[in-house]
Amino acid sequence: MPSSLSDFEVLYTIGSGSYGTCKKVRRKADGKIFVWKEMDYGAMTESEKQMLVSEVNLLRELRHENIVKYHERVVDKKRQVLYLIMEYCEGGDLGEVIKRYERDGRHFEEDTVWKTLAQCASALNECHKRKDGKSILHRDLKPANIFLDAQKNVKLGDFGLARVLHETSFAKTFVGTPYYMSPEQMNKLSYNEKSDIWSLGCVLYEMCTLRPPFLASNQRELAVKIRMGQFNRLPARYSTELSRLIGRMLNVECNARPSIESLLSNPHISKYLPGSIFLPKTGVTASSQATKDSTEVAERERKCAQTELQLQEREVMLKEKELRLEKLEKELAKRFMQLEEQEKQLEIGKEWRCIKDAGLQARDLNIENRPNINEVTTNKPLTPILNRAKRLPDSPSKHVSFEESKGKENKVMSIHTEIASRREKEATFFALRERERNNTEYQRRKELRNRLEKAKHRATQLRAAEVETRMRNNLLIAN
Known part of the structure; x- marks a missing residue:
């Protein structure tokens, strides 16, 4: 009833x-x-009612x-x-636990993360691999929708945005929580079960770092970060195997993400699942061989991760060096402009002093050889002087002599010549000093540019090597 x-x-x-x-x-x-x-x-x-009926x-x-x-x-x-x-569920939801850990300064143990991954993968396997051939996408997998019972076992809930897909079909609606949306959902493209794998990778990353892998101030910026798929590495307390697996789950290419079957067959995950339904159905020899292969892959992943970390550190050092070189170049350019301004002011001052000295010397010559008008007009009458000048045989009225005027003119010319030669010497001196300084600054700036170009070229090589290393790692993991 x-x-x-x-x-x-x-x-x-x-x-x-x-x-x-x-x-x-x-x-x-x-x-x-x-x-x-x-x-x-x-x-x-009506659409909300239909969604409610679907959830029930x-x-x-x-x-x-x-x-x-x-x-x-x-x-x-x-x-x-x-x-x-x-x-x-007595344990509340995972979102509340993460907030409490962040507030208390605690962190999740790696075994807890592996256990959460195993139980969530088991629940998604039930959704994605239905007996009737249909798949159920959760489409809103996040910490707030993952609940915990009294024994801290995972209980996946809140299927309000779930959608039933037939085999080989793809969903196209834009739903879910933005922080955990896959790149194909952000691009409004068709998506399938691998979209839930991305969301689960985001949840595991948040358990390890206590923050989502992609944060932004608005949805447009968040969409850009999700499409790029770049996020910080996990803290050093977590193993390389867990870090690499979460990195594969957060691959922007949906086909490169692991499937539910590959997750459940992982030795680190299968040991947290009850019974043997999800364990690999192989003999002892095959199991030992799989363990050996897994160890070799883990060792390769560890070396690749170490190499990748070294490349990142070298890239950071090169960027810092590049910034220092750019700062030095700016300082040199500023100093060069200041020196040019000071030299221009010095040249203008010297030219002005030369002109002023020349003008003062010429004025002094004119004043020294100019007759005293007061003496001529006051001491002696002007008419007797003129009459006597007419009677004298060597008076200017009879004989004109240019020796005195030539001497004055030669003296003025010599002064002008000396001023001109002094200007020429100063101009030659400034030109030589400017040329020497320009050569030195030019060589220094040229050397700085060469060093900067080498640093940029080296950084490009390191980025190319990093990309090649990632591709090699993906190939190793795929094999």
């Missing part, structure tokens, strides 16, 4: 969101604790130990409210 609302006692509200409200309830008959998801379908659009149908079909169990539903037709009675 179906239950009614009166069969349950509401204890308290767990949380609420756009979907509705979650409350912790107790069944009066046996005292068992459940969670009901309260959703008002009267205010929903999915929850009824999915029966797995790592998926939140659906018990029953209660419909209040008068209030148009649907109550989904679900399994109660």
Whole structure:
């Protein structure tokens, strides 16, 4: 007989969101604790109602130990409210645990990360590999939708955005939480089960670093970072195997990401799964050979990761050196301009002093040889002087002599000649010094440019080597 609302006692509200409200309830008959998801379908659009019906149908079909169990539903037709009675997870959700660890300065142990990966992969395997040939994509895999029971086992829940896909089909709708969306979802392209693998990689990365792999201030910037697929390495406390596996799950090429089968067959993951259903069905010899191959691949990955780390460190050093060279070049250019300005001011001052000295000397000559008009006009009458000048045989009225004027002119010319030669010597001196300085600065700047070009070329070579190393690693991992 179906239950009614009166069969349950509401204890308290767990949380609420756009979907509705979650409350912790107790069944009066046996005292068992459940969670009901309260959703008002009267205010929903037709598409939202269809999504709600899809979620209920999915929850009824999915029966797995790592998926939140659906018990029953209660419909209040008068209030148009649907109550989904679900399994109660005492450990809360993974998002709350991550926030608590970040607040307390703690970190997840690597075994916990491997266990979470194994149980989430097992739950996704149940969704992706249905017996009826259909696949169910979760499409909103994030820490807030991963719940924990009392034994800290993972329970995957909240299938409100899930979609049923037939074999070889691809979804095209733009849904999910942006921080955990795959590149193909950001590009609004078709996507399949590998999109959930990307989201799971984001969750594992956040467990290791306590922050999502891609952060941005707006959705456009976030989309750019996700399309590039570049993120920081995991902390050194985690093994190379875990780091490399998360890196493969966060590959921007969906075909390069591991499948659910390859994840479950990984020796680090299969040991956390109960029973032997997900363990490799091989003999002892094959198992030992697989372990040996896995060890060799791990060693190669470790060496490649070490080489990659060295290349990154060298690239950082080259960038710092390049910045120092650019700063030095700017300082030299600024100093060169200051010297040029000072020399121009010195040349202008010297030319002005030369002209001023020449003018003062010429004025002094004119003043020294100029007759005193006051003496001529005041001491002696002008008429007797003129009459006597007419009577003298050597007076200027009879004989004109240019020796005195020539002497004055020669003296002025010699002064001008000396000034001109002095200017010429100074100009030659400044020209030689400018040429020497220009040659020295030119050689220095040329040397700096050559060093800068070599540094850029070396950085390019290192980036090419890094890309080649990554490609080689991908080939090794694929093989």
